[in-house]
Amino acid sequence: GQNIDQPTEMTATEGAIVQINCTYQTSGFNGLFWYQQHAGEAPTFLSYNVLDGLEEKGRFSSFLSRSKGYSYLLLKELQMKDSASYLCAVRDSNYQLIWGAGTKLIIKP
């Protein structure tokens, strides 16, 4: 079966750096996505990786290793507004998105 694993919850301190990991086992691979979802709100797109390596976008970076079935989202200079759930999703060989359950990130002052 297809599976996306991410930690259920993480806690970090304002101003620090946090890395959220995502491992996947899917039927084929056509890209990996990270979305941010604040409580009670819609998911919003953060990043897309289809080739190995690091994609940087401001305070957020996303890394992909296809051979290891692994990605991480790196958040720098954490702010209180970064408290949210972070969803990892992989597009499989049929171009269907498989979603992880999300990682709830709690930022403490």
Added chain:
Amino acid sequence: DADVTQTPRNRITKTGKRIMLECSQTKGHDRMYWYRQDPGLGLRLIYYSFDVKDINKGEISDGYSVSRQAQAKFSLSLESAIPNQTALYFCATSDLHGGGANVLTFGAGSRLTVL
């Protein structure tokens, strides 16, 4: 106004009732989707549509039906609601011509409770 609008935002109903959730979009996207989100689970695809004449079942279509009334409108129906359909429902759109990413734009969600 929001790019993807869902109505109602909240609905409480009883077992056996028919419910319709509506979605409209102003993004001009061809592709529209209905997902449900349950605590501890990833988003699960119910139905999707790539244009007005195209309807496809997703991972969990049983107990649901959809209608694509126009490019901008995609509605989800529960013909006879049951308690395990209690969930947060999201409509989403994406652009066929958005390049490789095909990023989803989500509505604000419709919280449905079936008693």
